[in-house]
Amino acid sequence: MDPEPILSMEDISLSFGGLAVLSDISFEVNPGEIFAIIGPNGAGKTSILNCIGGFYKPSAGRIRFEGKDITRTSPDRRAARGLARTFQNIALFRGMTVLDNIKLGAHAHLKTGLLSALAYWGPAHREEMALRNRVEQEVIDFLEIEAIRKQSVGSLAYGLQKRVELARALAMQPKVLLMDEPVAGMNAEETEDMARFVLDIQEERDITVVLIEHDMNVIMDISDRVMVVNFGQKIAEGTPQEVQSHPEVIKAYLGQKRD
Amino acid sequence: MDILAQLVVSGIAVGGVYALIALGFVLIYKATSIINFATGEFMMIGAYFFYTFMVMVGLPPIPSFLLVMVCAAMLGLFIERAILRHMLGQPTISIVMVTIGLSSILMGLAEMIWSTDFKSFPPLFPRAPIIIGDIIIRSNLFWGFVLAMIAVICFALLFKYAKVGVAMRATAGDQMAAFSMGINVRTMFTVAWSLGAIAAALGGVIIGNIGGIQPTLGHIGLKIFPVVILGGLDSIAGAVVGGFIVGLVENIAGGYLDPYVGGGVKDLAPFVVLVLILLVKPYGLFGKEDIERL
Numbered sequence: 001m002d003p004e005p006i007l008s009m010e011d012i013s014l015s016f017g018g019l020a021v022l023s024d025i026s027f028e029v030n031p032g033e034i035f036a037i038i039g040p041n042g043a044g045k046t047s048i049l050n051c052i053g054g055f056y057k058p059s060a061g062r063i064r065f066e067g068k069d070i071t072r073t074s075p076d077r078r079a080a081r082g083l084a085r086t087f088q089n090i091a092l093f094r095g096m097t098v099l100d101n102i103k104l105g106a107h108a109h110l111k112t113g114l115l116s117a118l119a120y121w122g123p124a125h126r127e128e129m130a131l132r133n134r135v136e137q138e139v140i141d142f143l144e145i146e147a148i149r150k151q152s153v154g155s156l157a158y159g160l161q162k163r164v165e166l167a168r169a170l171a172m173q174p175k176v177l178l179m180d181e182p183v184a185g186m187n188a189e190e191t192e193d194m195a196r197f198v199l200d201i202q203e204e205r206d207i208t209v210v211l212i213e214h215d216m217n218v219i220m221d222i223s224d225r226v227m228v229v230n231f232g233q234k235i236a237e238g239t240p241q242e243v244q245s246h247p248e249v250i251k252a253y254l255g256q257k258r259d
Numbered sequence: 260m261d262i263l264a265q266l267v268v269s270g271i272a273v274g275g276v277y278a279l280i281a282l283g284f285v286l287i288y289k290a291t292s293i294i295n296f297a298t299g300e301f302m303m304i305g306a307y308f309f310y311t312f313m314v315m316v317g318l319p320p321i322p323s324f325l326l327v328m329v330c331a332a333m334l335g336l337f338i339e340r341a342i343l344r345h346m347l348g349q350p351t352i353s354i355v356m357v358t359i360g361l362s363s364i365l366m367g368l369a370e371m372i373w374s375t376d377f378k379s380f381p382p383l384f385p386r387a388p389i390i391i392g393d394i395i396i397r398s399n400l401f402w403g404f405v406l407a408m409i410a411v412i413c414f415a416l417l418f419k420y421a422k423v424g425v426a427m428r429a430t431a432g433d434q435m436a437a438f439s440m441g442i443n444v445r446t447m448f449t450v451a452w453s454l455g456a457i458a459a460a461l462g463g464v465i466i467g468n469i470g471g472i473q474p475t476l477g478h479i480g481l482k483i484f485p486v487v488i489l490g491g492l493d494s495i496a497g498a499v500v501g502g503f504i505v506g507l508v509e510n511i512a513g514g515y516l517d518p519y520v521g522g523g524v525k526d527l528a529p530f531v532v533l534v535l536i537l538l539v540k541p542y543g544l545f546g547k548e549d550i551e552r553l
Binding site: 053074076077085092094095104 | 426428435440
């Protein structure tokens with residue numbers, strides 16, 4: 001009955017020098033769910049995302065995406081296969097407009113080769129026009145950023161930058177979206193908007209979401225399942241309710257058991 | 260007044276060529292954050308490639324020119340793949356030393372292959388100088404300027420609109436994000452080195468056509484440092500503006516001051532202006548403010 005997991009980590013360990021950052025982390029993400037990873041600062045959450053994205057090479061273990069082993073695949077090829085990512089510290093291309101940033105998201109889907117791309121006009125140009133139309137209609141409308149698409153990203157408010165970063169990731173038409181603290185630093189209204197977008201991404205666009213977040217209200221509201229890590233080890237996994245009452249989790253967050 | 264106009268025009272013409280060579284520098288720095296101290300030698304090797312194809316092999320100018328571009332691209336590709344790729348993650352100072360070593364190696368190779376004799380190209384353009392009003396420009400300089408400007412515009416368009424150019428800009432902006440967009444960042448490094456080598460080599464052909472070639476031609480590359488540092492190491496527009504400023508400054512200062520001090524002002528003046536501008540704008544006129552890698 002269990003669906004084939006779309007993404008899984010099997011016994012992943014990661015160390016920098018002698019420092020063990022992750023030890024024997026295993027989990028499976030099912031297609032179409034919102035899977036949250038929580039844990040105190042320094043627990044190794046971002047390291048998990050970096051392993052999935054291909055930026056860190058785990059010292060042991062295996063990562064599978066759609067059933068295929070991607071442990072040794074380069075980050076750009078993982079992206080092309082359908083893994084998109086947003087960053088904790090916004091990683092937009094400054095100096096470019098919102099639209100340019102979003103168009104770059106669709107880079108992986110451009111089929112024109114290097115030679116014809118050097119000659120900008122011709123097939124490459126037509127492909128770009130088609131791409132632009134698709135991107136405008138789908139992503140910009142979806143995230144309600146029509147009004148700012150010609151603006152330079154550097155001039156935008158923080159919450160909007162986060163939204164543009166999400167738009168860029170969605171323009172890649174990913175199968176799995178990895179989000180590193182999507183609502184960090186946002187005010188209540190921006191947080192609510194972002195939570196709604198994440199839910200819509202899952203429901204309307206059929207994209208699996210793996211997210212790291214500190215905001216417990218958001219986690220409890222939108223996640224299907226939650227994994228808790230502390231000191232590089234997995235200490236709990238389950239529905240938000242299960243995890244919330246898990247003694248290890250309470251200990252990790254509060255330092256002692258609550259009565 | 261006539262003298263000033265004359266000096267301004269030749270300054271602009273030379274500056275355009277400097278801009279092209281500076282572009283060779285900026286293209287590499289922008290994508291890879293490596294300061295290529297061998298830019299001048301890339302230029303010199305480009306001039307020798309042209310000499311080889313045109314004089315030694317006997318090809319017509321245009322095929323020779325195209326072959327220079329191909330060979331320069333291969334040279335950039337080879338150097339990136341064979342040497343600099345293995346330096347990824349090493350301290351900046353080590354990488355800089357590698358490029359300085361590279362400049363010596365290229366110069367030595369040029370001496371071995373083509374000897375230290377002075378060489379020049381057969382005339383490529385009509386010899387008659389170009390006359391605009393009272394101003395006279397040597398034809399080699401005039402056509403060199405035209406060629407350099409065409410090349411600069413092509414590079415700028417490529418960087419702004421072509422997919423590979425946009426991918427290079429993305430790589431320059433944020434490597435991790437570029438990777439996450441499916442951009443093969445390592446390939447972009449190779450492309451940057453190839454394009455940088457092409458720009459420098461074309462500049463070398465133009466300079467060589469104006470003044471002849473020797474293995475020490477690369478020393479002109481030293482003048483490119485004021486150009487790129489003035490403009491900001493990572494700015495294409497800056498390279499162009501910096502090129503013009505340096506061309507103008509050295510011509511005007513040289514033209515007016517050389518008679519009083521017995522020469523040499525031409526080579527000194529750009530560096531004086533460089534220091535003055537850096538005192539006011541430490542990141543160059545157009546550079547982004549967070550460059551701190553060297």
